[in-house]
Amino acid sequence: MGCRFWLWLLVSLSHVCGTSRGTGERVLGTLGMATTLRVPPEFQNLTRRFGEATWKRHTEDPKHKLVLLRYTEGNYTNYKMGRTRFHEVDFSLEILNTSRQDRQLYEYSVNKGPAEEVLQIWLDVFEPVSDPRIQHLSWSMANGSCTITLNCTAERGDNISYSWVNQDLSTPGLCSSSGSILHLSYPLQNTSISCSCRATNPVSYQVVTFNSSGCSYKQDDSSRLTRNQLILVVLPVVLVMIFIMVICWRRHTACKKQEHPPVAQATGVHTIYSQVQRVERRRSHPTEHPPCTTIYAAATGQPLDKAPGPSRAPSPSSSSPEQPQEPTTVYACVMMPVA
CATH class of the missing domain: 1.20.5 (Single alpha-helices involved in coiled-coils or other helix-helix interfaces)
Structure with missing residues (x-):
């Protein structure tokens, strides 16, 4: 392992570095939206010159790569139809509906015969920020000033950061804060306080404004x-x-209805036949019954079947209390005095 070995190792490393050169960049993708992986002009020119390029994606296994698309002399094969779209104008790859599984390292390589140019793109995926909401945590009044603690939060979104800024230039620095919590203190004579909360992440941002017209919980417009x-x-x-x-x-x-029951129906009209004897001189035959005069009288009141007296005539068949009773005939004989 003398000088010859080290010379061989140096030549090998230089060969590897000369045959493959990689450059990298970072792309931000929005969850649920399309994301385009663009090819810089340098690699576009190489692709037109050599006519062969490949889009690949790394996997969890560092030894394994997934081939997404192959381009050869104006023709291409898309292995992820419905998930990706290839643009022949600039050789870019569009991911149609970005998901969290698409967060990975991508490679665009141009085949130059014995050498290869590689472009590496890291795709980061974020869920966009939803509309934030301002909540009151506490409030108090003391020494002529109002102190309020506000909290700004968004329900959805990845890697959200919050900041408070002044909307009213007349009160600079009153609403400045670098977090979601804002401790706001101002004199009661200030009738107009306006502070804005900005919720931001790498792919989106949302703003909500707090307007104050007093010192109470009614100041929170977002909670109305x-x-x-x-x-x-x-x-x-x-x-x-x-x-x-x-x-x-x-x-x-x-x-x-219970206190004032309906008036009962009027009782029936009863006809009474009375016989009254006329006044005459005494005749020679006292045993004879003197003649009588019949008087018709109409009477109302208690039914005759309840009236006492032996001269009451038999009443007809009884009827129900609700129905009016039929007229009843009564015969009475009244003797007239004899002269």
């Missing part, structure tokens, strides 16, 4: 009920109140 939420809250309450009012009205009507 929307019109649809207000309808969903108020409508069931109104329906319940109407239902209760209908039940109370029915009970009140039923109580009135």
Whole structure:
């Protein structure tokens, strides 16, 4: 292992470095959206010159690579149809619907015969930031100033960072903060305080604004009920109140009917036949029954079948209390005084 060995090792390394040269860059992909892996002009010229190129993707196994596309003299074979799209104009590869599994190292290699030019692209995938929301954590009033603690959060997104900035130039530095928590303190005479929270990640950002007009929980505009939420809250309450009012009205009507029962129907009209004897002189035959005069009288009141007296005529068949009773005929004989 003298000088000859070290000379051979140096020549081998120089050969390897001369036959393959790699350059790398980083591409940011958005989850659920298309991501394009672009080829720089240098590699575009090499591809047109030599006419052979290949797109590959690394896997979890460092010894294994997945071939995505092969290009040869104007023709190409896409091994991931439906997942990728090849652009012949600039030889770029478009991933149609980026997923977290696409986060990997990609290679674009140009075959130059005994040598090879390799372009390495690292694809990083991020979920975009959703709309942030401002929440009150605490508030207090003391010594003529208002102190509020706010928290800005977004429900979805990868690697989110938060920052607070002033929207009102008249109060510089009042809302400056580099995190999601903001401790805000201002005099009560300040009637207009405006602070903005910015939620950011490598592929997107969202902004929400806090507007203050006093010192209370009502300052948080983002926590107010929307019109649809207000309808969903108020409508069931109104329906319940109407239902209760209908039940109370029915009970009140039923109580009135019990206190004032309907007037009973008028009793039937009963006809009484009376015989009254006329005044005449005493005849020679006292044993004879003096003649009588019949008087028709109409009477109302208690049914005749309940009235006392031996001269009551038999009443017809009884009827139900609800039905009016039929007229009843009563025959009474009244003797007139004899002169």
